[in-house]
Amino acid sequence: MKTTITDVAKQAGVSMKTVSRVLNNEPNVAKSTRERVLDAASQLQYRPNLAARGLASSRSYLIALLYDNPNPNYVIQIQRGAIDACRRHGYHLLLEPMTHAQASSPDAAHQLSRLGVDGVILTPPLSDSKPLRDEIKKLGLRYVVVAPGDVGDEPSVRMDDVKAATEMATYLIDQGHRDI
DSSP, X not given: OOOOHHHHHHHHTSOHHHHHHHHTTOSSOOHHHHHHHHHHHHHTTOOOXXXXXXXXXXXXXXXXXXXXXXXXXXXXXXXXXXHHHHHHTTOEEEEEEOOHHHHTSHHHHHHHHHXXXXXXXXXXXXXXXXHHHHHHHHTXXXXXEESOSSOTTSOEEOOOHHHHHHHHHHHHHHTTOOOO
């Protein structure tokens, strides 16, 4: 039988609300109580039920990563970083392929809404799709764009392309390459 939050509370001698506070890393829990709850959860091999967690918090703990990039190595690197960050924060990553043509359709953002995601990561070239960003905003979904062309003050992740190109060229020159 699967261990529940009630089982952890009984073993630790605390309320279910206290267990919830500890598992959600909320403040205002004494260090000794936190340790007792975590020890009980570990001994009982407690694993949170994501569906129940989502119902209790009105969140899905899902982040969608939209991609349409012909370079699989680029997409895999972004996926790896996003998966690592999601795991550290108790989220799961949904990978959603989408063509640039699909991104211009209002149905694209509505599909994300039906999935019930808490947030969206837009990778190039989708990060430059103003119609898609506008529809995501209308739905009230949180989002971030990766390597956008020009999106003003929208949430984004960027790199200094000039500095990166300079470092790459310098590396090749330092390795003795002359025909770059």
